Amino acid sequence: MDTRGSAAVEFVYRPTVADFEEALRARARRSPAGRVQALMAPGAAVVAVSAVSFARGAPPVVWVISLVLAVAVACWATAHGTQTMARRMFGAVRPYGECRMLAGDRGAVAIGERASYTMDWTVFPRYVETPGLFVLLGGGRAAGVALLPKRGARTPADVDRLRAILDRNLKRL
Known part of the structure; x- marks a missing residue:
């Protein structure tokens, strides 16, 4: 994939x-x-x-206490699950070491110390910007996620150039 053109931008980072x-x-x-x-x-x-409380005829106070505790535990489990998923995703890319990403209007090329890949922007049709990242999201119901840390930019202008490339080619959420 040719990412060289005048709009190409380079990021170098270690995930x-x-x-x-x-x-x-x-x-x-x-x-x-x-x-x-x-x-x-x-x-x-x-x-x-709610179903168990209703089926057993639990008093409202028991139902409310049970509900609060169950939702608290479920929220904790969800947050813990996110941390676990992040560690697993990192474990998958850790062997690639430092990454160098070149992005242009046709797509991006990511080159690691041990592997590389090329992608067209249609693979990740949407993106979200956070304070530290550009997060590329897979289409439809796909769970695909790719990230581009802003700290990998050589200059602050490179962050703006990548944002412009993404805005031209992806839908910002």
Whole structure:
């Protein structure tokens, strides 16, 4: 893929677990699939506690206490699950070491110390910007996530250039 043109931009970075946590939190807040995933456990807790309380004829105070505790545990489990998923995603890319990413209007090329890949922007048709990252999101119901840490830019202008490339080729959420 030719990313060279006048609009091409280069980022060099080493991914971290914190990058993946930030990306997954952004996905949970801004994409339909992420919101469903984030709300699934608390929603299931509400339904289960309500059904059991109703079936057993529990007094309202017991139902409310059970509901609060169950939702708290479900929220904790969801947050812990995000951290676990971030560690696993990081574990998959850690062997690639430092990454060099070249992006242009046709797509991006990522080159690691041990592997490289090329992608057309249609692979990740949407993106979210966080304070530290550009988070690329897979289309439809796909759970695909790619991240580009802003700290990898050589200059602040490179961050603006990448944002312009993404805005031309992807939908910002």
